[in-house]
Amino acid sequence: MEREHKLAIGDLDGSLHQDLVHALHTAINEPGASQYPSPLGLASTRSKVADYFASAHGVELGPKGVLITHGALPAIYFGLRAAARQGRPCGFFKPYFNAFPATVVGSGMLPVPIPLPSGRLQKKDIGDLFAMLTGGVLLLNNPHNPTGRTFDYDELLVIRDVCREFDIRILSDAVYNELYETDRPISLIGLEPTAIEAISISKTFGACGYRVGSVAGNPNWIASVADRYAVLNGVPYAAQRVAEYAWSHMPGVSELRKEIASRRVVVVEALRAIGFKVDTERQNLSSMFVWAKLPEMSAPASLVVQRSAAFGVHISNGEIFGDESGRFIRIALNEPSEQLAEAMSRLTFAMGDVNEAA
Structure with a gap:
């Protein structure tokens, strides 16, 4: 056939990269591998995520600014729940990652696709459109799936300023942040201290099946996410240890x-x-x-x-x-x-x- x-x-x-395979083999023989993991994530894994944001983006995160999740999509879902803006609009640029509408509805918010301008993003392009999101949330996918577009520094400033004007909280989905061809995309949480950002090891390391992600940023929003995430047992220990190595060494x-x-x-x-x-x-x-x-x-x-x-x-x-x-x-x-x-x-x-x- x-x-x-x-x-x-x-x-x-x-x-999986051989260094990550070795990290997995080591982790499954460690005492913690057979125990229920904390829903917050291992302290060591959270620390490695903070180190990654510091080295890759120059963003300093305290210990309360990171939560480990079962991939990026749960981070987004619980992040939207924790925004405590149920019944309000949640916008995202169209075309959009096809899981966004259902995730937004599941979080209790109203999905609002926003047409993505073809040229460089300016306030005149999005001002009136973002007014529809007043008091809600913007789910920003950068780099953008499916188009492969990356918002540059000035465009992110426009998005940030318009969101501030209309009291729109920003949840950034940055799972493709390391798969760039020229310049590294900018982390939104470095520009907006009230925002949070989701990442994962799925795409960057070809580790979709390991289901390890993180949400980082504003500690108050993260604490609210953690309260809701406590209903789960947490990401498996060995998978978190693999993620630690991945985010620390970036193999391959x-x-x-x-x-x-x-x-x-x-x-x-x-x-x-x-x-x-x-x-x-x-x-x-x-x-x-x-x-x-x-x-x-x-x-x-x-x-x-x-x-x-x-x-x-x-x-x-x-x-x-x-x-x-x-x-x-x-x-x-x-x-x-x-x-x-x-x-x-x-x-x-x-x-x-x-x-x-x-």
Whole structure:
């Protein structure tokens, strides 16, 4: 049977870095590995997260400014619950990570997708839109999934200032913060002391199955998250110890950045060759995805995704990310370049099949 190319979900195809495997083997033989972990996280893991923010972003966090979570999504869910703004709006830029609407609803807030301006973000672009979020929360995804866009310093200042004007609290989702190609994205909590930010080891270290994340920032908001998170037993000890090593030593990360950049070139060039439009000036600069617009005369994304799957290439329909035009797809750069090239060859055949059907 021919290889299936699973490029719909952001789940890197590869084994855990050997240094992290060694850290796991060491941790499972430590006394704490068989005990119930604290819902706050190990003190040592929280300290390593604080050290990471200090070294990577110049942000100093006290011991009460970090909580360890079961990945980034629980951090976001409990963070929204702890914001204590139930019944109020929670905004996020559209297109959006497809789990955001349900997470917002589950937290008791009202999801409000905000159209993402195509140019550099300015107050005139978002002032009126953010007024709809008055008294609520902004869920800021930076780097942005699915587009791969990164908000720069001045754009983040605009977002911060407008949020202050309308009493909007900011919860930053920064899970792709280490998967950049040029400049490291800026941590929002370094600019806004009232905000909190979620990170995880899932994407940066290809450790999605380990379910270790963290939420950091404003200690009062973190304390409120911790009160709610206390209903859980906490992240498994051994997984936290792996995360400690990951955040302290960043094994293989610089190599992964280069690898993802090379994979992106393969996919972008192949897509452009068959008529896709791929913005690499404002988008597709960070994260592990390619966000691409279908050729003008092509059938809608739903049919492209369906026919692509028939050729063994599984990609995402942009409609699940709030694209109402039905003209975008997202491809996860999960595989090595050679395999991605083969997947793009199949997609080329699929597009011919789609066009014939259309």
